[in-house]
Amino acid sequence: MDSTVNFEVDGVHLGHLRVPHSVHRSAYGHIAIPIAVLKNGAGPTVLLTGGVHGDEYEGPVALSNFVQKVRLDEIQGRVVVVPALNYPAFMAASRVSPIDGINLNRTFPGRKDGSVTEVIADYVTRVLLPLADFVFDVHAGGSSLQYLPSVLSALPDESDAGWQTARLIEAMAPERIIYFDGDRALSGEDRVIGNYARKNGAVYLCGEFGGGSTVNPDGLRMVEHCVSRFLMHLGVLSAAGALQYAETSRVLDQPVRTLSYSMDEPGLFLFAQRPGFFAPSFRLGEVVRQGQLAGHIYDSTDFWKTPTAVTFECGGLVVCQRTFAQVEVGDCLGHLAQPC
Ligand SMILES: [Zn+2]
Incomplete structure (x- = not known):
């Protein structure tokens, strides 16, 4: 080169x-x-x-x-x-x-x-x-x-x-x-x-x-x-x-x-624990608290099944959010940052 x-x-x-x-x-x-x-x-x-x-x-x-x-x-x-x-x-x-x-x-x-x-x-x-x-x-x-x-x-x-x-x-x-x-x-x-x-x-x-x-x-x-x-x-x-x-x-x-x-705490990162499609209940730039609902993952093969709730492990500012709704296990749904 x-x-x-x-x-x-x-x-x-x-x-x-x-x-x-x-x-x-x-x-x-x-x-x-x-x-x-x-x-x-x-x-x-x-x-x-x-x-x-x-x-x-x-x-x-x-x-x-x-x-x-x-x-x-x-x-x-x-x-x-x-x-x-x-x-x-x-x-x-x-x-x-x-x-x-x-x-x-x-x-x-x-x-x-x-x-x-x-x-x-x-x-x-x-x-x-x-x-x-x-x-x-x-x-x-x-x-x-x-x-x-x-x-x-x-x-x-x-x-x-x-x-x-x-x-x-x-x-x-x-x-x-x-x-x-x-x-x-x-x-x-x-x-x-x-x-x-x-x-x-x-x-x-x-x-x-x-x-x-x-x-x-x-x-x-x-x-x-x-x-x-x-x-x-x-x-x-x-x-x-x-x-x-x-x-x-x-x-x-x-x-x-x-x-x-x-953004050093591992808990600031939110990952999908199951496949499906994710409907977030938070917005980019929002301040969320620990335990707050982050959204639901719906089962792509069974629409009548209750969706899985995802919650925030920590509180903080949402600085990153996933764009694609479809998720596989391990996909990043978003992450937070905390004031320092
Ligand atoms: Zn890059």
């Missing part, structure tokens, strides 16, 4: 990451993943990624807008933008790649001699992450989940990276931030891009900005606001550049109060 862009020379470089892909209809073909490099003099390198999952759209829209609206003379340093990192998945509007069925964000550090998705992960680990001092990775709930737009972060520790993370969060001033334990998140899953960004010494932040395979307008506004203030804080984007990009003077205002939440 290689690229058509120059990472080292000043200028706006628009091109592709190229994944060799020799198939029946194209013997010497490659998959062309769009990438933009905006470099202007000395300064930190920021990697902005979207589309790690192919059915999440706030990242691709916000990062496309960034490259189209921001002029090079508003940049100091280097910004590397990959709006749809798992491009085959993006083109298929799918969380996982249609080529190998792999979830890019469960395959880091990847394999140089692996399948297409593993090769993309390997290139990110070996080439893009070592370039980056800071990474902002834009996610959403994809097809199966809808999120209340929120920035996500591991709890900043006493390290230099932890200190920088805390300052960046303060500077971004998102309406809502959800902290999680980096070691315990995703049931111990560590094959995620954030883990390898941190191993490479980069400061990593991400967020969930909507979902349901749509573009959430509030989430998109939050991404553009956060990216602007993130880059301004680092001195990589001028105030004029931020105004061009985010199109609101709010990016220059004093930070508003950020509401902080934690």
Whole structure:
């Protein structure tokens, strides 16, 4: 895998990451993943990624807008933008790649001699992450989940990276931030891009900005606001550049109060215990209490059977809700976050 862009020379470089892909209809073909490099003099390198999952759209829209609206003379340093990192998945509007069925964000550090998705992960680990001092990775709930737009972060520790993370969060001033334990998140899953960004010494932040395979307008506004203030804080984007990009003077205002939440309790996640179709009795953004009814799972094969009640194990703010009614055992129906 290689690229058509120059990472080292000043200028706006628009091109592709190229994944060799020799198939029946194209013997010497490659998959062309769009990438933009905006470099202007000395300064930190920021990697902005979207589309790690192919059915999440706030990242691709916000990062496309960034490259189209921001002029090079508003940049100091280097910004590397990959709006749809798992491009085959993006083109298929799918969380996982249609080529190998792999979830890019469960395959880091990847394999140089692996399948297409593993090769993309390997290139990110070996080439893009070592370039980056800071990474902002834009996610959403994809097809199966809808999120209340929120920035996500591991709890900043006493390290230099932890200190920088805390300052960046303060500077971004998102309406809502959800902290999680980096070691315990995703049931111990560590094959995620954030883990390898941190191993490479980069400061990593991400967020969930909507979902349901749509573009959430509030989430998109939050991404553009956060990216602007993130880059301004680092001195990589001028105030004029931020105004061009985010199109609101709010990016220059004093930070508003950020509401902080934690999602470390396993009981905050609600899973289906039986198959069927789920009728929720809660709404995204609602505050629920422990023991409250979350909804009912109906039996798809016996409509006359009493549906199974599902209740919340904990109380908290509903930050995520399943979009699909049909469920199998183990599907996530939603999850909560608790004020901290
Ligand atoms: Zn995602």
